[in-house]
Amino acid sequence: MGDVSKKGRGNQRLAHIIDLALIVVLVIGLFFGGRYLYQQHEVAHERAAAQRLTKQVTKKRHTNQTTMPAAGNISVNWRKLHQINPKIKAWIYVPGTRINYAVMAGSNNTYYLHHDERDQASVSGQIFIDYRDKPNFTARNTFLYGHNMYNGSMFAGLNDFLKQEFLNRHRHVYIYTPKKRYVGTVFAVQTNSGPSIAHTLRFSSAQKFANYLSYLKSRSKVKTNVKLKSIKKMATLWTCANDSTTGDAGQTVPVEKSRTFVSVALK
Numbered sequence: 001m002g003d004v005s006k007k008g009r010g011n012q013r014l015a016h017i018i019d020l021a022l023i024v025v026l027v028i029g030l031f032f033g034g035r036y037l038y039q040q041h042e043v044a045h046e047r048a049a050a051q052r053l054t055k056q057v058t059k060k061r062h063t064n065q066t067t068m069p070a071a072g073n074i075s076v077n078w079r080k081l082h083q084i085n086p087k088i089k090a091w092i093y094v095p096g097t098r099i100n101y102a103v104m105a106g107s108n109n110t111y112y113l114h115h116d117e118r119d120q121a122s123v124s125g126q127i128f129i130d131y132r133d134k135p136n137f138t139a140r141n142t143f144l145y146g147h148n149m150y151n152g153s154m155f156a157g158l159n160d161f162l163k164q165e166f167l168n169r170h171r172h173v174y175i176y177t178p179k180k181r182y183v184g185t186v187f188a189v190q191t192n193s194g195p196s197i198a199h200t201l202r203f204s205s206a207q208k209f210a211n212y213l214s215y216l217k218s219r220s221k222v223k224t225n226v227k228l229k230s231i232k233k234m235a236t237l238w239t240c241a242n243d244s245t246t247g248d249a250g251q252t253v254p255v256e257k258s259r260t261f262v263s264v265a266l267k
Helices: 002-057 078-084 156-162 164-169 206-219
Strands: 058-060 074-076 088-093 100-105 127-129 141-145 172-176 181-193 234-240 258-266
Touching: 002 058, 002 078, 002 100, 074 172, 078 088, 088 127, 156 164, 156 181, 156 234, 156 258, 172 234, 172 258, 181 206, 181 234
Parallel strands: 100 127, 141 234
Antiparallel strands: 058 074, 088 100, 088 172, 127 141, 172 181, 181 258, 234 258
16 A cells, blocks of 8 residues: 555656646747747837838939939938938838838947837847948948848848849849939849858958959859949848858858848949
8 A cells, every 4th residue: 555655646746747847838838929929019010110211201203314223213301310310321222122221320230130220129120331331332342231030121132132033123222321322233142151251341452352343253143244343332231041051161051140142333
C-alpha cells in the first residue's frame, strides 16, 4: 500500500508540473500573439497616417516642362513639412512601389529606425539619410535607409528591383529637396552583407568612385543600359533583403544579415 501511495503522489506531482508548464506555454503564447496583433495594428495605422501625409503635402503638377518625366512631376509643400518637423530634408517617390515618403536627417543611424517623421515612437520607422551624409545630395554617394515592412510599406518595395521585368517597367526614382528635384535612374541592384564594399560613402578620388561604379555593375542581379561614365553622383537605397545571399568574398550571408542595395544615378 505504501508503494502505491507514493506512486500516486508522484503521479500527482508530475501532473502539477505538466499543468504548470502548459500554463506557462499558454501565457507566453498569448503574450507574443497579442504583441504580434498589436504590431500589425500599429503598422496599419502608421501606413494610413503616411498616406494621409502624402495627400496633404504632395500634388501632381500639370506643366509642359521637359526636365522631369511626367511620373515624377509633383510639387512638395515644404512649408507644411517643416512645420511638422524641420528635420524633414527630402521626399522620395518610387513609381510602382508604395515608396512615397518624407526623408529624415538625424544625428545617428538608429533613431529613425524606431521613430516617424513627427519623432513619435514607431514600429515602421521612417526613411532617413545616413547621418554622415549631407541632406542636399551633393556627395558622390548619399545613402538612404528604411525598413523592409511585411505589409509592403517603407522600403519593402526596393526588393522588387531585383526582378528584371519590374526594373524594365520602373527605372526611375524621384528625390525632392527644398531647392532641387532629382531624377534618379536605377543602374545596379544587389544583395550583400551590410558591411560590404557596397556600403561605401566616401571616395578619395574620381578613379576610386569609377572603380566603385564598376564593382556595383559587376555585382548587379539585373541589367541596365546606364553608362557608368555618365554618373557623377548617386544615391544608394538600402533595406533588408528577403533571402540569404553571397558576400563579396563568396561567403554565405544569412537572410537576417542580408541587405538589398539599389544604386541610383542622380541628375
